[in-house]
Amino acid sequence: MAATVSSERDDVATPVQRAFREALYAGAISLGLFVLFIGLRTDQNISNELILVKRWGLLAIVVGAVTVGRFLYVAYAVPAMERRKAEKAGAPAIVAEPGFVRRNFNKIGATLLILYPIAMVLAFGFQGSLKWVDNFGIQILIYVMLAWGLNIVVGLAGLLDLGYVAFYAVGAYAYALLGTHFGLSFWILLPAAGAMAAFWGVLLGFPVLRLRGDYLAIVTLAFGEIIRLVLINWREVTNGSAGISGIPKVSFFGLMSFNVSDPNYIAKVLHIAQSGAYYKIFLYYLILALCFLTAFVTIRLRRLPVGRAWEALREDEIACRSLGINTTTTKLTAFATGAMFGGFAGSFFAARQGFVSPESFVFLESAIILAIVVLGGMGSLGGIAVAALVMIGGTEILRELDFLKAVFGPDFTPELYRMLLFGMAMVIVMLWKPRGFVGSREPTAFLKERRAVSASFTKEGHG
């Protein structure tokens, strides 16, 4: 975080002197920022009145940490980074052949994902693997799928969508309502939920076709909020904020069931011990298959005329139109395709949780998904998967850090800091790599030889 407080006149000062001055500035600013919020705490006393609790010690520690951190950063980290940059610039530029891992990144990633539950079962046993497969594996893969779906809209077609979670909600509620009321199976409702979400995508697409850039962003945000508010208030159908529970589980293609009471319960059919882990492992492979489907469709679509039209639209809408591409249908297909995958993910989410409520479809979710797409490098499937792993996996791990209680005392709950750190991580990663983890794009059409295009040369559409 390179906030430069100093101006040109301190060219003469040594790094340490400058660092000292900047540390003082940083300390003063952080004192101003934190004096009321960390130094004092509003608490309710017995008669429900607010009182202030003083925490000057904590304030001193935080301000001190900021000051020292800024000093070390300016005095040592910045010169070190500049030296390294200078060395790099001085050395002859060697275009390194990408290593084995780089070249086969996708294959290795896919293999690891397929083997992951098996490794977890071997390492922790069936019961012990539950947490790792469910909380980490499935959770991250849901976000990977959502981000890949949104990538079609934002990364390929360049339409900034801040209400993607609406389609996720449509998919989830479609499965929840049709599954509980009509007893339809997941395998029928999965495509139905996708189609319904796609329909909503087109419905949203129509009015916003004329809008561009940030106007599009705000209307999609409004649309997401409208869907959520309707879900909360249309109590007769959606049961309001209480949500819908008792959503049926997915069956093993109708052959085996994961309900212990059913005659065709998987453990009875296969004569193995009962365990809840089978269902989780099955769900893991299901979402993994859905992810692969999303990736496959994205990769293939990019080679089809419609995918090329999306990317052309992202780069330059006017040129696109003058070349005779119908921008209306191009935008609508992007919205519909992206929404469809959101719907798939939504119905999977409903089946996995067994419970849906409007709480799960707040704007924050849209923001997180968009953040994953941008942090991963828009348009790059591998980068997005890595971003989902880092951001979602990272915050999930915070739930596990119980040993911190020993350091900070028993009142310390790492979960509380989860979203705070998530927000800060979004800022830091963006500052560190503004183009995302993967800053280059594979061209789909090329002359003679395939060259990666640096993302700096590509534009992002303005709607």
Place this chain on the structure above:
Amino acid sequence: MQYFVQQLINGLTLGSIYGLIAIGYTMVYGIIGMINFAHGDIFMIGAFTALIVFLILGALFYSVPVVVALLIMMIVAMLLTSLYNWTIEKVAYRPLRGSFRLAPLITAIGMSIALSNFVQVTQGPRNKPIPPLVSQVYTIDGISISLKQIIIVIVTIALLAIFWYLVNRTALGRAQRACEQDRKMAALLGIDVDRTISITFIMGAALAAVAGTLFLMYYGVVVFSDGFVPGVKAFTAAVLGGIGSLPGAVLGGLLIGFIESMWSAYFSIDYKDVAAFSILAIVLIFLPSGILGRPEVEKV
């Protein structure tokens, strides 16, 4: 009729608060073309600062006149909230200026998440109620107007007047408008663009802090997640009025306020936000650049 006028007054009060927040959005958008997503949380920080200052005043002095207390709350909130927005601009937006369009949007969303959770972590997740500051209500002809509402409208009008003067009559405002039109040219003519942008953020935050203080006074309660809904609505107001246009922001704020109070009064209170957002979508379809916005001229 009385009922209608009553709702008009409620809408005016609500709209004033939205308008004050919307100005921050619209100014920042006008000058650097970026949606400052953290602005709603800046508003919340303003309300929280006012709350803590109020408690400090209560703890230090036996009794303070309400006007003095409100003034102190407002001034401290303006100072500290400006410091927040200034720091955020320096840390999270400035390094990404000139980078691609979505990068500052993502850091802004990150800052918004970080700010609201920072307050949750440091101040706790519960509602923070305060005793009513002003409770007089005047009844004229069956229409009741509370002193709170009068204060809100007067403070808003006074601030808008000061603000209008700053933007239209001072060198600072000229610099701001110049940066808005052409940043490079403004820099060539000797305007310190960085400084102008910083001041824009400070001004936006100061207005948001006043809105926060008024919000706290009006509702008597604040919670860490309070930034989001007013923030989105104020942003809606800015877009509705035509983003980049200052009178547009105020007009949009008032419109959203009126729509909300009228809808809750005559239709269903549950769907008031749905109504506000739907009207936004409808207006944008027919007037794609808002009510008072300049149509975007595209040069090839």
